[in-house]
Amino acid sequence: TIALSPKADGPALAKSQYGVFFEDIxxxxxxxxxxxxxxxxxxxxxxxxxxxxxxxxxxxxTGTATVVNDAQRLNDRNRNYLKxxxxxxxxxxxxxxxxxxxxxxxxxxxxxxxxxxxxxVTLQTAAGVTLAAPVEVSPTGDAWTKYTGTxxxxxxxxxxxxxxxxxxxxxxxxxxxxxxxxxxxxxNGLREDLADKIAALKPGFVRFPGGCLVNTGSMYPYDxxxxxxxxxxxxxxxxVGPVETRATNKNFWGYNQSYGxxxxxYFQFSEDIGAMPLPVLPALVTGCGQNRATNDPALLQQxxxxxxxxxxxxxxxxxxxxxxxxxxxxxxxxxGLTTVAVGNExxxxxxxxxxxxxxxxxxxxxxxxxxxxxxSGPDDQGxxxxxxxxxxxxxxxxxxxxxYYNSPAWFLQNNARYDSYDRSGPKVFLGEYxxxxxKFANSLAEAAYMTGLERNADVVKMxxxxxxxxxxxxxxxxxxxxxxxxxxxxxxxxxxxxKLFMTNVGDRVxxxxxxxxxxxxxxxxxxxxxxxxxxxAATYDDVTVTRPDGSTIFADDFNDGNADGWTAxxxxxxxxxxxxxxxxxxxVSEDTMVKAATVTDTDYDYTLKATK
Ligand code: AHR
Numbered sequence: 244t245i246a247l248s249p250k251a252d253g254p255a256l257a258k259s260q261y262g263v264f265f266e267d268i269x270x271x272x273x274x275x276x277x278x279x280x281x282x283x284x285x286x287x288x289x290x291x292x293x294x295x296x297x298x299x300x301x302x303x304x305t306g307t308a309t310v311v312n313d314a315q316r317l318n319d320r321n322r323n324y325l326k327x328x329x330x331x332x333x334x335x336x337x338x339x340x341x342x343x344x345x346x347x348x349x350x351x352x353x354x355x356x357x358x359x360x361x362x363x364v365t366l367q368t369a370a371g372v373t374l375a376a377p378v379e380v381s382p383t384g385d386a387w388t389k390y391t392g393t394x395x396x397x398x399x400x401x402x403x404x405x406x407x408x409x410x411x412x413x414x415x416x417x418x419x420x421x422x423x424x425x426x427x428x429x430x431n432g433l434r435e436d437l438a439d440k441i442a443a444l445k446p447g448f449v450r451f452p453g454g455c456l457v458n459t460g461s462m463y464p465y466d467x468x469x470x471x472x473x474x475x476x477x478x479x480x481x482x483v484g485p486v487e488t489r490a491t492n493k494n495f496w497g498y499n500q501s502y503g504x505x506x507x508x509y510f511q512f513s514e515d516i517g518a519m520p521l522p523v524l525p526a527l528v529t530g531c532g533q534n535r536a537t538n539d540p541a542l543l544q545q546x547x548x549x550x551x552x553x554x555x556x557x558x559x560x561x562x563x564x565x566x567x568x569x570x571x572x573x574x575x576x577x578x579g580l581t582t583v584a585v586g587n588e589x590x591x592x593x594x595x596x597x598x599x600x601x602x603x604x605x606x607x608x609x610x611x612x613x614x615x616x617x618x619s620g621p622d623d624q625g626x627x628x629x630x631x632x633x634x635x636x637x638x639x640x641x642x643x644x645x646x647y648y649n650s651p652a653w654f655l656q657n658n659a660r661y662d663s664y665d666r667s668g669p670k671v672f673l674g675e676y677x678x679x680x681x682k683f684a685n686s687l688a689e690a691a692y693m694t695g696l697e698r699n700a701d702v703v704k705m706x707x708x709x710x711x712x713x714x715x716x717x718x719x720x721x722x723x724x725x726x727x728x729x730x731x732x733x734x735x736x737x738x739x740x741x742k743l744f745m746t747n748v749g750d751r752v753x754x755x756x757x758x759x760x761x762x763x764x765x766x767x768x769x770x771x772x773x774x775x776x777x778x779x780a781a782t783y784d785d786v787t788v789t790r791p792d793g794s795t796i797f798a799d800d801f802n803d804g805n806a807d808g809w810t811a812x813x814x815x816x817x818x819x820x821x822x823x824x825x826x827x828x829x830x831v832s833e834d835t836m837v838k839a840a841t842v843t844d845t846d847y848d849y850t851l852k853a854t855k
Contacts, residue, residue, distance in 0.1 A: 253752030254701035262448030269713035274336030340403030341730035455531035526586030536594035584616035651688035661699035675709035681722035
């Protein structure tokens with residue numbers, strides 16, 4: 244029997260209760276949400292970005308075609324360009340460039356030529372079927388100039404190839420093809436079907452750009468003093484301004500990121516879907532298994548200044564340095580930034596905390612109106628880690644970011660997680676969660692868990708499932724909410740479940756009690772057991788699952804020469820089969836091994852531990 248107390252004051256639900264977390268993982272940006280159809284448009288792909296990449300990745304050529312990096316370059320941030328006498332053809336993403344009959348596609352190219360060098364621009368399938376009437380653009384002078392043309396598709400195909408040909412020598416860069424129909428018709432905009440699916444969730448916030456994406460590589464800025472580093476951390480200033488001046492970069496997830504989808508576009512998209520923008524800045528402590536913190540105070544101060552400049556970019560007047568940049572990109576009105584997160588899954592808590600306090604001091608002094616999100620550490624089994632929570636509480640931190648990817652059983656067994664959270668401590672931002680695997684039962688476990696989030700809406704202020712997007716041909720992480728190839732997209736059952744909750748957020752919780760059964764009966768552990776690690780270069784041996792009193796529910800010699808039913812479900816690093824068992828030997832790891840239902844126990848408050 245469920246008794247409702249409609250007159251009692253349950254916690255209010257905020258508009259930002261549920262949101263989305265967009266990270267460029269699984270090729271979510273280039274070839275995904277970012278509508279650009281040409282891959283490696285600026286010839287900047289490089290072996291540093293990913294093994295096998297070259298300046299001509301995704302391109303085929305005839306005649307003479309050479310990628311060069313010399314003083315004739317387009318600009319200092321777009322260093323490679325193509326010298327061509329012949330043709331160059333781009334294969335796009337997945338099976339090719341997707342076009343729809345009757346729709347228009349905007350072609351553009353930066354070019355310079357000694358004399359006249361007319362360019363033939365054609366769109367055909369891989370098999371040579373014409374997809375649009377060719378257009379011609381005519382570079383004439385020896386100065387970089389942008390030339391444009393429009394292709395109208397005469398047929399529908401997901402296998403298009405864009406070819407640019409010149410009989411005379413010409414230099415080309417930033418070869419681009421965009422559908423005219425982007426989300427809300429924005430220039431340099433977003434792929435409509437994907438943006439529509441995200442918008443249909445009615446997200447209260449958009450967390451971006453990562454995730455581990457913000458925690459990688461050199462923390463120094465892109466400049467000559469640092470030899471234009473390619474594998475550098477995600478720094479927002481690299482991602483704004485004209486697209487041809489955004490230096491591409493290695494992506495944490497192992498591919499090139501063009502930054503065509505950058506901070507301006509994230510703010511614009513958030514505004515377009517009525518969501519609060521929530522940027523995540525690197526804290527100069529690289530979490531995500533990398534264990535590095537800067538020891539350069541000047542560099543830290545530079546990043547703190549970048550945080551202040553970001554607030555100016557989002558909210559400052561058009562007369563301010565960064566407000567002016569925003570206005571020049573087409574948005575004189577402020578974006579209304581209210582909340583900023585510092586760091587992601589930081590596993591050097593002391594170093595992280597020291598840096599967080601410096602960000603906090605500077606931001607709160609200049610902008611007391613901005614709320615800050617801190618970290619809870621690598622909270623991989625849903626337990627608190629080190630003493631970051633205690634520090635956050637003593638500090639009066641606004642919000643603390645928690646992440647967990649666990650079995651469906653864990654989500655069912657931990658429905659009451661927030662019932663006992665300290666009401667006088669910081670509020671919770673559940674920035675990433677998902678139950679492992681992608682079955683309907685997972686979505687039900689997540690739904691059950693979300694009732695616990697809502698019941699505790701006075702503590703859990705925001706929550707976002709993760710990851711959001713996955714290109715079926717380039718998957719680094721599963722499960723994901725929305726899947727796509729180059730012309731189709733579809734939501735998982737978890738997407739549908741999120742949509743049910745997100746589009747039906749109430750005003751407040753109606754307190755209820757249950758008699759004659761109870762809603763949170765401890766259930767046997769019969770689901771999968773997940774082992775998630777955040778350590779480096781480790782070889783794991785015994786795996787144990789214990790009760791709170793320390794007695795063993797289950798034990799397995801993890802590396803005993805038998806696979807024993809363990810399987811890797813999130814292979815980011817490398818789980819190697821060691822004589823039939825498994826050993827984790829990768830240096831950057833956050834992998835999860837799952838073992839199917841082998842444990843039965845009625846104590847749901849268990850701890851899983853792997854020893855080295
Ligand atoms: O959502 C995928 C990854 O999971 C995120 O990048 C990271 O924060 C977490 O480990």
